Amino acid sequence: MLNQYALWKNLLVVLVLFLGGLYALPNLFGQDPVIEVSGVRGASIGENLQADLKQALATAGLQVKRFDHSDDKLRIRFRRPEDQLSAQDVIAKILPLDYAYALALSPDVPDWLSVLGGKPMNLGLDLRGGIHVLIDVDMDAAMRNAIELEAGNLRRFLREKRIRYVTVKPAGAGVEVRFKDAALRDRAREIAAEEFRELTFTNRAQNGDYYFRAAVSVNDQQEIRRQALSQNITTLRNRVNSLGVSEPVIQQQGERRIVVELPGVQDPAKVKEILSATATLEYRLVVGDVAQAIEAERIGRAPAGSRLYYERDGQPILLKRQLIVTGDQMTSASSGFDQQSGSPAVIVNLDSKGAKRMRDTTTENVGKPMAVVFKEKRTVGRDENGKEIKKWVEEVISVAVIREPFGRRFQTTGLQAAEAHQLSLLLKSGALKAPIEIIEERTIGPSLGQDNIDQGFASVMAGLVLVMFFMALYYKVFGMVANLALVTNLVLIVAILSLLQATLTLPGIAGIVLTVGMAVDANVLIFERIREEIRVGSTPQASIHAGYAKAFSTIMDANVTTLIAAIVLFSIGSGPVRGFAVTLAIGILTSMFTAIIGTRAVVNVLYGRKQVKRLAI
Secondary structure, eight states, rough: OOOOOOOOHHHHHHHHHHHHHHGGGGGGEEEEEEEEEESSTTTTOOOOHHHHHHHHHTTOOOOEEEEETTTTTEEESSSHHHHHHHHHHHHHHHSSEEEEEEEEEEEOOOOOEEEEEEEEEOOOHHHOEEEEEEEEEOHHHHHHHHHHHHHHHHHHHHHHHOOSSSSEETTTEEEEEEEHHHHHHHHHHHHHHHTTTEEEEEEEEEEEEEEEEEEOOOHHHHHHHHHOOOHEEEEEEEOOOOTTTTSSSEEEEEEEEEEEEETTTTOHHHHHHHHOOOEEEEEEOOOOOOOHHHHHHHHTTTTTTEEEBBTTOOOOOEEEEOOOOGGGEHHHHHEOOOOOTEEEEEEEEHHHHHHHHHHHHHHTTTTTTEEEEEEEEEEEEETSSSSSEEEEEEEEEEEEEOOOOSSSSEEEEEEHHHHHHHHHHHHHSSSOOOOEEEEEEEEOOOHHHHHHHHHHHHHHHHHHHHHHHHHHHHHHHHHHHHHHHHHHHHHHHHHHHHTTEEEEHEEEEEEEHHHHHHHHHHHHHHHHHHHHHHHTTTTHHHHHHHHHHHHHHHHHHHHHHHHHHHHHHHHHHHHHHHHHHHHHHHHHHHHHIIIIIHHHHIIIIITSOOOOOOOOO
């Protein structure tokens, strides 16, 4: 009896080893300190900007490894972190206001390997270094904003119904409306209760005045807070994406806090500035023509009921003071193309109240232009030290003529493709639903991260060497085969983590160390079974066959049990626990392949094609 694999099984083992080595290879290349320059509001990066930056850095005597231009970003690579930090000051002074920059680390993988999809593993905050931020969301402000919006809706509704009231003002978790007449109060409450069914209405009288109170229910208050937290997470995620951070962590913690972890980012001031920036959008009707806007600019005073704004090209424009809808009333937005003209467009969806307000306004103003105003705290200059100067800026980013009445869903055209995409992001998540406060900030330097990597690598190597020494000493040639499988197992774990672009953390390294110890369990079971078969008088070839066949069920039971534990850990755990579970699960699957199929292939090559009298086991 000879032990041989079919050709396809041998080819499968060779293919897996080749692909494993190929996709684990990117992790051997180091990471460069880089400065990423990107355009703001659709600005593109051209050769002139790159030439100016190159000249400025050369004049400052800073050595640049190379410039990489891809994905609408310019990455300036340096050989040393010191050069990166010095270059930051140079770039801050000369970079135009239409561009932003961020400090990061970027892997230096050869182009041929990148073309094949080779990428290194993403390293977590504890290994790569970076920034950890804990953010508190002001839920009281979220409630106040919601109540003020309800007050505005009630005020507008009563005016439309021509019901005279004295005051409409927020009061706690509701809106209080004052009247001079009880009958008028009762009539107003009756028709308001029909329109605002989600509110709870109660009456009261005091000092000859008559009130009704429209209160938000406890469940609705909780929903307002939940939506505020959810929208802020979405907003922060989109802002973080502008930093070009790989594998950022943005997740809810408790009922009002958000955790943000940015591996590889080394500029805390820049991160705090981006995360806490505030922005909002407004839709307003256009008043008058260009000549009237120019005249208002000249005399420094806008006509009654209007305000003077400026478009992005500096052109003055007059808009009504009365708002139509704001960014808070938009439920979703996406970029696309107009079906009639084929030009880029932004498709917007409003909530029920915003839709009604938009429908009423557009019905009355068909053929008139409507403007989108974007308000944000923006960099308007830099001082002599390169520090950014910021102030609130309001600009008209889009003007479109109302062709027909619309309400819940509509589109804005007249933009370039990049601008439409950018505008959709702003509409979707440009504004924070509620103010935020950074209550905890922790920066982990690259050197500390490297220390963690070194210590983690040392622990893996120590476990590997000890296990390999024992296996070689106790099982001789078969032990060396197991050691080969063990090294291959580590390569496959790294390759799979790289392909999945999973994030490796210190608990993940602990999972790999545990896998190293567990990976030889299968081989120990197989080898002991082979020795048992030899002791009962079986031939070497029959012993090999029986050892692998009879140990298989035991190996499966043990590994499936551990795999179930890893799945449970991943399901109920979070953060570091999930990292441990992922590496443990991958290690179990790869160790089963290498220990059962891989070692059998090698044993077949060594012993399977010839008659042997004795096995070195």
